[in-house]
């Protein structure tokens with residue numbers, strides 16, 4: 409039986425589906441058809457699934473399994489204000505930019521384990537990861553949050569205010585690099601941050617890394633989002649949509665660079681769109 413996803417946000421959903429990586433994940437198991445402005449997604453029966461059961465290695469082999477994780481372990485524990493931000497974000501054409509709730513759950517645990525108080529975020533969008541951080545750190549904790557787009561931040565701001573955590577946030581409407589450079593001019597900022605979440609323009613990750621390494625405490629964490637770039641890193645370039653290629657090439661090099669950087673301990677986790685957790689060692 410076909411599941412009707414519906415006409416709402418049709419163009420955005422279609423664009424997401426048409427990402428080569430998602431097609432690659434879905435096609436072996438799902439049949440997608442378009443009728444008018446409706447999009448129907450239908451599971452194939454197990455007899456219809458082509459290839460061997462081991463063809464698609466990896467932990468999350470289907471959307472159903474991802475939905476299972478979200479519905480069983482993530483949504484029941486997701487704070488109400490985060491659900492609200494997610495609902496606001498879901499109506500935007502670029503809704504897919506929001507940090508995924510399963511990644512958020514891990515970020516919150518890392519913040520708690522570190523007892524993080526002084527944090528920095530590059531790439532805020534509507535504020536899912538920002539609000540998550542603000543809800544997690546103590547009342548006197550601080551987040552320096554930087555985004556070159558004010559409009560999307562303002563969409564989530566009423567929810568942040570209602571949650572009573574705005575006082576922890578210092579939002580800078582700016583490209584991230586000049587703000588980091590300015591921070592580095594003052595010696596007291598060096599080695600002062602416990603935690604950084606990096607989710608802005610991917611092709612600047614290397615530039616952010618060098619600056620953040622100076623700003624983090626020894627033992628502090630830098631978390632980079634999207635380091636598996638919709639699964640395209642393990643795909644031949646010609647099968648990747650043109651719009652995704654420059655980030656793909658950049659992240660291929662950046663992931664190698666992080667793996668070789670002896671100043672950090674790393675773990676690349678396949679949550680959300682892939683996150684690399686880096687701990688400053690010296």
Ligand SMILES: C[S@@+](CC[C@H](N)C(=O)[O-])C[C@H]1O[C@@H](n2cnc3c(N)ncnc32)[C@H](O)[C@@H]1O
Pocket residue numbers: 505506507530531532533534535536537538554555556557560582583584585607608609612
């Ligand atoms: C993937 S979204 C961030 C998602 C966010 N972490 C969340 O939880 O919803 C990326 C954001 O980075 C911002 N951005 C892109 N390039 C930037 C730059 N050079 N400096 C600062 N922000 C930038 C964009 O405006 C966008 O809001």
